[in-house]
Amino acid sequence: MAPILDIKNLYKNYGSTEILKDINVSIEKGDFLVLVGPSGCGKSTLLNCIAGLEPISGGELHIGGRNMTNVSPKDRDIAMVFQSYALYPTMTVAKNITFGMKVRGVDQATQQQKLDHVAKQLQIEQLLNRRPGQLSGGQRQRVAMGRALVRDPKLFLFDEPLSNLDAKLRVEMRTEIKELHQRLGASMVYVTHDQIEAMTLATKIVVMKGGIIQQIGTPAEIYNRPANLFVADFMGNPAMNLIPAKVQSGSDASRIEIARRDGAPIVLRDERNRDLPEDVIIGVRPEDIAEPGYRAGTVAQEAECMVDIVEPAGADTYVVMQMGGKHVTARLHAETTAEAGKPQKLAFDLGKVSYFAPETGQRLN
Known part of the structure; x- marks a missing residue:
């Protein structure tokens, strides 16, 4: 079976500045891939290239066996959860979650069925009539995830989704995202600068620095057999x-x-x-x-x-x-x-x- 995500020799330049250099990574269906590295290492740019929000300068990008190099974001069968949640402030939680389906012309009965299912999964049934302004950070995070889940996409993309939450809530949400992944068997790509988050969530980690992949491996491989001094120093708390x-x-x-x-x-x-x-x-x-x-x-x-x-x-x-x-x-x-x-x-x-x-x-x- 073809990998759910397959990136080959991907380059991304802004003018003469190379942001991503010869990126090669692939994941199977159901994998949880975490892109980790310090600020400015290119991990969010890579996520935006997967989403189609940034055009790539070279190489190929396949999702579900299909070449997506020149396909627009809406046709890539992906769902993205942003750091800022990107919720519509004037709409209720229910409308925020179903809005994308409404735009795509999904019938009312299916919209309701999917909404009920996702609200139950995320335990937000009691929030459906509230507006985002009346919710806590953790609740907004769940709504943003609900909006992604109803799409039932091939690939979920998360861009530092927990960085706006306080430490205790971050740990709780991390556990929830992990449970969700196990329950759905969904394929996920997740960006973070937090190496603890990477170690606890990932089935596969990509460590990046300066637009170059330093190492790809399971959390155990990255922790126990770092490929170089940068990975050794970056992964682990306290550091190696x-x-x-x-x-x-x-x-x-x-x-x-x-x-x-x-x-x-x-x-x-x-x-x-x-x-x-x-x-x-x-x-x-x-x-x-x-x-x-x-x-x-x-x-x-x-x-x-x-x-x-x-x-x-x-x-x-x-x-x-x-x-x-x-x-x-x-x-x-x-x-x-x-x-x-x-x-x-x-x-x-x-x-x-x-x-x-x-x-x-x-x-x-």
Whole structure:
């Protein structure tokens, strides 16, 4: 079966400025694709190209097996949910949801049937006679989603739909969107700059920077095996520790030395990665540095570390240390005995570390 969305060698220029460079991505029916990256990376432009709101400068774009490169937005069988909700202020919720069907000449009975079905799905039956001005941000968000759902499109497009909501409501709406996706089995493309949102919602993530795709993968692949330093630093909260280190390669193991501010370097022995260059940046997630016996995996290597700062955070306690001239964060359990200004034995899970080339930033293992 053809992918529901297939983008091949897509370019987008404004005059001589390249905004999107050689974008290749495809998703199957029922996938939840999240485009993530910092402001100005081109993710909203890419979404607008999929929607037909922006013409593309090169390449091809297929939806449901059909070439949409020169097809107008209304004929693409898509529905879009905007950040601003884009609701008509003078119309009731019911009319906002059915307006598109009315314009397309859908008969009254079908309009009512679809409205009832969607209102029930989104639990907004009691809001149908209100106007947008009488609704909370979360309720407006649901109405905007309802308007998209009644179209029953091939593809749903979401442009940062939760960024106007407060933190608590964002988490609730995120859960609702995820439930909706699972219930409908709908195909969705979703833009966000929030990497937590990307990790929790996506079946597939595209990480972008400067109009170029840095990595495509499942949330687990992106988190555990970042393709380069940018992805490693961008995805994850707290971010992955990225520590400069020296390597001596041996026939049975690599000896990894991490400089310390005071005292001898930390030495780790990695038997899995034996052909590393002399200079590397070692990437290790905060949860992969733990007290011996806690959480660290089967390939744990222990080292004595000097603790600078202890930050209790409920279920976890974060400790910050200096290694390789960088602040390094370890995520320890709540009852840790670690104290600021004192040494603490910690275990590094070498089964989960990433190595990057300092010059190119590319992953080495």
